[in-house]
Amino acid sequence: MRNFEEWLGTMRPSINQYDYYVDFDKVYENVEAMKVELNIMNSLIGSKNIENDIRQLIERYPEIIKCIPTLLAVRQTEIYAQDDDGAFNYNFIEMNYDIEQYIVFMKKTGLLDLISNHLINNLVDYCLGIEVGLDSNGRKNRGGHQMEDLVESYLEKAGVEYYKEMYLTEIEEKWGVDLSPISAEGKSTKRWDFVVKTVEKIYVIETNFYSAGGSKLNETSRSYELIAQKMKEVDGVEFIWVTDGGGWKSARKNLSETFGVLDTLFNIKDMEDGALKSLFDYGKNGLFEM
Structure with missing residues (x-):
């Protein structure tokens, strides 16, 4: 039998890959x-006469003008700005105000001062730095798929027939199984x-990674424990949960309960040790012991 505390000790603080930080x-x-x-x-x-030159x-x-939002580290093509002189919504694809108003915008945002006072030497290099900073906003999206990508790599190594993002009803229709015990009678x-x-x-496989703790982890663990119990009523279908992350150390109690009822609760270390491949190759009765 597996020991929960030893298993929890193999959880990883992060799964960030090299391309996670900047694309x-x-x-x-x-x-x-x-x-x-x-x-x-x-x-x-x-420039000594920046307003005239611009x-x-x-x-x-x-x-x-299409460069201006990036020079301000803004992704939008429209920028709203207001003060005592009025409210304006500037379009930087097609000018919707006269040139003078755009000069006002660049003056009040500080762009003209940045350029004219030689605070930067090259706008291309400057924008490279801005784009690196803006790309950090994409880390959340990249990070959200890392665990799924990792699990998929082990499914590929196992050489099994697998499908991504499949709805419960699609499974029932494709293979003629009855999943009503876990579908709230079709709801x-x-x-x-x-x-x-x-x-x-x-x-059926669920994957996630939690680097930080929180109430969501307890809710997730409880819901998957319920799925594991309900899945015992379904013939020919087995539930696998692959999770990891240091966040579980603060939510160990609920995870421990799920660990006790779900033999197919795995982490990254389990996959590295061949848990998925062994399960698919030899787990004909739905059980797998580490």
């Missing part, structure tokens, strides 16, 4: 898309992260 390909692509316009604006650096530049090259629209089909069984 440099995306950064380079975004800067490249406005490189010409940025180089045109480079002529303004150190006016002439916009008259000649109106397309340069649930549960979607599983993965579904594995072997000759003997259907395995």
Whole structure:
């Protein structure tokens, strides 16, 4: 039998991969898309008459205004700003005010001062730095898929037939199984992260990773414990939960209860030790002991 405390001790604080921190390909692509316009604006650096020079530049090259949001580290193509002089919603794809109002915007936001006082030497390099900072907002999305990607890599190594993001009703229709015990008699629209089909069984898989604790972990553990108990009423279908993360150390009580009723509760270390492959190869009766 597995020991819960020993198993919990193998949980990892993070699963961040090298490409989690910055997507440099995306950064380079975004800067490249406005490189010409940025180089045109480079002529303004150190200008002694910045307002006149930016006016002439916009008259000649109106397309340069598309760079302005990025220079302010803003993703939107429209920016709202107001003060005692009024409220304005500036469009940086197609100018919706005259040039003078856009000059007001750049003056009041500090852009003209940044450029004219030689605080930067090259707008292309400056935007590279901004894009790196803006890309950090994408870490949440990249991080949210890392555990699923990791589990999928082990499914591929196991050489099994698997499906991603499959709804409970789709499983019933595809293989003619009755999942009513876990669907609240057809009321649930549960979607599983993965579904594995072997000759003997259907395995439904949930995956997650929690680097920090919180009430959500206790709710998740309780709900999966209930699924594990209800799944015993379904012939030919088995529930697998793959989870990890240091957050579980503060929610050990509920996880321990689920661990006691769900033999197929695994973490990353279990996958590395071949738990999934062994289960699919030899677990014909739905049990797997480490």
